[in-house]
Amino acid sequence: MSTLRIATRQLVSRSLVFRAGVRTYTTVPPKARQSSTAKLALIGTGVGAVGGSCYTFYSNWLDKNAHKEHEKYAPTIVKDFPKDVQITKRYVNPKDNSNLDIVLFQFQTCPFCCKVRAYLDSVGISYSVVEVDAVLRQDIRWSKYKKVPMVLVRQKENENEGFIQLTDSSTIISVLASYMHNRKQNLVELANFYPNISFFDDDGTKKHDIMNKYFLMYQDQAPKNMTKEDQELERKWRNWADHHLVHLISPNCYRTYGESVETFNWFSDAGEWHIYFPKWERDLMVYAGAVAMWGISKLLIKKHKLTEDVRGHIYNALDSWTDELKKKKTTFLGGKQPNLADISVFGILNSMEGCQAFKDCLENTNIGEWFFAMKTLTTNNRGELIREKIVNHQS
Template sequence: MHCGTLRKANMATTCARTVLKVGCNILNRRPGTASYLVGNGSAHGPRKAFSSGGTVLRHMLPPTRGGRGRLLGCAFLLGGGLGLYQTVKLCVEQHLAEEETQASDGALKLTLYQYKTCPFCSKVRAFLDYHGLPHEIVEVNPVMRQEIKWSTYRKVPILMVDGKEQLNDSSVIISCLKTYLINKNKSVSKILCSYPEIKSVNERGKEVTEYSNKYWLMLSEAETLETYPEKGMQKEEMKWRQWADDWLVHLISPNVYRTTSEALAAFDYIVREGKFGTFEGFFAKYVGAAAMFLISKRLKRRHNLQDDVRQDLYKAVNDWVEAIGKKRKFMGGDEPNLADLAVFGVLRVMEGLQAFDDMMANTKVKKWYRHVENAALNHQGQK
């Protein structure tokens, strides 16, 4: 509770207690004796009611006799009791109002349903970490997916806001929350309406769900100018966020499952970091590794990758570093923007694997990567 509220409550409580004390004194006085609000008053001089915060109220009471005195005492007791009741009621109401105000200031309750090794989930975590947004993580079993059985949307990441608003798709989650952080006058629910869901059937006959505007922030003209002060910053950020989703992500699997030994190492990491039962873990490690080794070959053909898929990874990463240039620490300038966090999140899922070590050793990405990592770990985007 704020200091001003406490001072007012203390003053009101003091007044109420004084009135109660007066009532008790009146009831305990012998008939015919003058009754004063404060015992220090002289029988022949002015009678003080109370003094609080430098304000002194003076009252003169007539002598009280018999039933009239008891009646007056009861009146003071009743008044004091009602005063205390109203004081407590007021304090509780103000405290609840202050808590509601604090909650409306942006203290969202966030729950992220994820696979730890999923690049799209890693993107969302990078955003939440960088902005210092407290969140609970629920690791989803990739086989049974019981943790998200309540959702008709069966992919991860899923972000629940305040236990009632469901956000799907990593880029929608990031755009929606970033918009909210810039303009908290809009609720998450209202912002989410700007990213409508679109269902369609892809070239393989499978129904897919997409979201309109997912790389846009829903800002006013003034907010856009403040967020993107230099010409072209917004378009550049959107371009590379989409590049991370449409190209960089597709280089991960062919590289981490490039050989049978790398596939085994990758699934050992996935089982260790993920949520698997004993049997599921054993099955996933060996059967999954073999399956993904074969699938990675198919992905290589689908995305027209070179025989040595490392070369595609190296080129992509170096293209990214070149786009940042030598004069900028991040693509966002002195601070990471949404494209920085997206690319970092995608690349981070390879940490601890051979593909990551090779990338760090054979490209120019290391310096930028460590800068973003440090910024995320230290919540440097928190305001």
């Protein structure tokens, strides 16, 4: 079994140095001035060291585990489905033999949520959807984890064990894909191969990530038609989708205020907000969201070291993807059928399909043929949409 090594860095303690400036109108001999300056420097350094130590002690007192790294957390088990959470729709596939009960908490047009749906649809798994209000987020108040996508999943024959709470789109896909490869596995035991681990980045900031999220747990039963090189290529492009392509979506969709409003209006239509949210809440989500994301997109340009030509960046990214497809000389990166890299790239691009940015991508790159082949496949395999409002979860 392959395992992913997550690079971690040791936190380097830094003392805070406070410098004090002294203004005087008394004539002081040069040697005396040097002596005074040296004393002030020593005092400042001492005060800084003490202050830094006190601050570190205070921070660690507030968070008893702030200094720890390599902490591992197993996936959370939710015994009962959360009360007052409203399931808004289901996709039911009569050919689904996964024996899984899946509830997806999502924003309809979130790139990572689109990735998870693209996987579920492409393999024909039935699932329920909770459409979370992007502003108030009432339907995830019960959870310590406050982001989407999030999935509650259980094996129907083991429903007394409760739901496994899976987070992070790539982890969700890897766990479910591993299970679908060998359905004799216990889902809880399988999910434990993907623990959340703590580490410190280069700046000494404590962060968390999920181990093995780009690896499938084949248990020494890897697909015969998939070589080791194929698996490595799949992981490479899944990683690329998460750490490069996705960062180009917001700067392009919210490039101007007008495009930002247009994008959120499309979000409203695609997410059927008029069905699930009152008008005041919908308007708040559209206009407050448009203003916020317009501003945030400018910060993201700086954060990801992009130039103002954000269209050029996404065109180059899509050219890289289609160039890889040309090397394979197949419809999909996975061959005749898409692999998880195809699904990841498609899901992310699908999140911007109704935006002007995507229309420009179709006109200026060769992404269209592959994209619409993926769309046809996922649409044909998707279960039947059942629109209903269910107050309490039912199996």
